[in-house]
Amino acid sequence: MVVDCAALAPPFAAAAMQDKLTLMIPGPTPVPESVLLAMSRHPIGHRSPDFQAIVKRTTAQLQWLHQTSNDVLVITGSGTAAMEAGIINVLSKGDRVLCGDNGKFGERWVKVAQAYGLDVQVIKAEWGQPLDPEDFRAALAADTAKAIKAVILTHSETSTGVINDLETIASHVRAHGTALSIADCVTSLGACSVPMDAWGLDVIGSGSQKGYMMPPGLAFVAMSDRAWQAYGHSNLPKFYLDLGKYRKSAQADSNPFTPAINLYFALEAALEMMQAEGLEAIFARHARHRAATQAGMEAMGLPLYAAAGHGSPAITAVAPEGVDAEVLRKAVKQRFDILLAGGQDHLKGHVFRIGHLGFVCDRDVLTAVAAIEATLQGLGLHKGTVGAGVAAAAAALAG
Numbered sequence: 028m029v030v031d032c033a034a035l036a037p038p039f040a041a042a043a044m045q046d047k048l049t050l051m052i053p054g055p056t057p058v059p060e061s062v063l064l065a066m067s068r069h070p071i072g073h074r075s076p077d078f079q080a081i082v083k084r085t086t087a088q089l090q091w092l093h094q095t096s097n098d099v100l101v102i103t104g105s106g107t108a109a110m111e112a113g114i115i116n117v118l119s120k121g122d123r124v125l126c127g128d129n130g131k132f133g134e135r136w137v138k139v140a141q142a143y144g145l146d147v148q149v150i151k152a153e154w155g156q157p158l159d160p161e162d163f164r165a166a167l168a169a170d171t172a173k174a175i176k177a178v179i180l181t182h183s184e185t186s187t188g189v190i191n192d193l194e195t196i197a198s199h200v201r202a203h204g205t206a207l208s209i210a211d212c213v214t215s216l217g218a219c220s221v222p223m224d225a226w227g228l229d230v231i232g233s234g235s236q237k238g239y240m241m242p243p244g245l246a247f248v249a250m251s252d253r254a255w256q257a258y259g260h261s262n263l264p265k266f267y268l269d270l271g272k273y274r275k276s277a278q279a280d281s282n283p284f285t286p287a288i289n290l291y292f293a294l295e296a297a298l299e300m301m302q303a304e305g306l307e308a309i310f311a312r313h314a315r316h317r318a319a320t321q322a323g324m325e326a327m328g329l330p331l332y333a334a335a336g337h338g339s340p341a342i343t344a345v346a347p348e349g350v351d352a353e354v355l356r357k358a359v360k361q362r363f364d365i366l367l368a369g370g371q372d373h374l375k376g377h378v379f380r381i382g383h384l385g386f387v388c389d390r391d392v393l394t395a396v397a398a399i400e401a402t403l404q405g406l407g408l409h410k411g412t413v414g415a416g417v418a419a420a421a422a423a424l425a426g
């Protein structure tokens with residue numbers, strides 16, 4: 028069904044009020060005022076004691092967030108820089124790797140690995156389904172020659188709203204003994220527990236515009252001792268993303284190049300906020316928002332795209348039937364100035380995605396569900412009882 032939003036009479040006319048944009052996409056995510064204010068200072072010298080103090084503090088905060096005593100290094104770039112750095116610092120030309128692929132970001136891992144001449148064996152799952160840990164266990168168990176050097180996967184697959192079972196897959200990697208685990212935790216870190224040390228993860232990549240409640244621009248790579256051992260004989264080309272340089276500088280509370288200084292101000296403020304809330308409370312909030320979003324959608328007869336029980340705490344993908352997802356998404360933006368994400372590749376028009384990651388409160392979730400409900404009603408596409416979506420979401424938030 029095709030509905031032309033522009034042809035619709037008010038109240039679907041473009042929102043007259045400016046500056047009320049609410050981001051409910053899986054990055055960039057909303058930024059708290061305290062973080063914005065922290066950034067709006069003059070930069071300071073990056074070789075100054077003041078800056079060193081910030082590096083020292085934020086490093087400890089980052090270790091807290093990653094639940095690790097390993098190095099967590101900060102580079103200037105988006106999340107993909109962290110992913111690329113993760114690969115090129117621990118692997119060598121022709122190395123065999125297993126790559127999990129159940130969505131757009133899994134595909135990206137395969138492309139990065141292939142770009143560096145790695146021998147990539149792809150382990151796939153259908154979009155909307157989680158990766159099967161058993162596939163990884165079997166492939167690793169069959170590798171008696173220990174040729175597999177790394178297992179690379181995405182924890183929270185943002186394109187489909189699926190969370191993969193990183194803990195179990197990482198345990199199979201540890202049982203193999205040789206392979207390293209390299210994980211894209213860009214939309215899981217800060218949304219659910221990613222205990223690097225307890226799960227025995229070797230490389231974790233993330234980016235500032237997701238769970239960190241910051242603007243884009245900083246990328247983070249955590250490296251285990253085993254990852255550093257592999258670094259010692261990795262021969263893939265690297266210069267700006269050579270993590271050895273970052274490690275050496277970090278030991279002197281510094282950064283090898285001119286860092287994005289104002290983003291460090293933001294990082295310190297954001298991590299302070301996270302510490303004040305506490306990890307368990309942060310994870311509980313994301314779980315609650317996932318439950319409320321899912322309940323709201325289902326009560327409106329809007330099917331979830333991710334397989335039941337495997338929805339990401341950061342993002343909910345919705346696959347409406349008989350409704351063009353793009354039309355609905357654009358109407359929500361036009362009428363309520365709430366930005367939802369569309370579907371990628373073959374999901375365009377079939378799926379819309381609600382980001383509930385980072386600086387998101389119960390009110391935001393309730394508002395998004397209500398806006399979707401009111402938009403469906405306005406388009407004459409609401410099935411069932413109007414208000415059922417909001418009621419279900421409110422009940423989930425209360426419970």
Ligand SMILES: *Cc1c(COP(=O)(O)O)cnc(C)c1O
Nearest residue numbers: 054105106107132185213214234
């Ligand atoms: C956002 C995102 C990335 C990083 O993308 P950038 O645009 O480079 O920041 C990587 N993986 C996942 C799962 C993401 O959601």
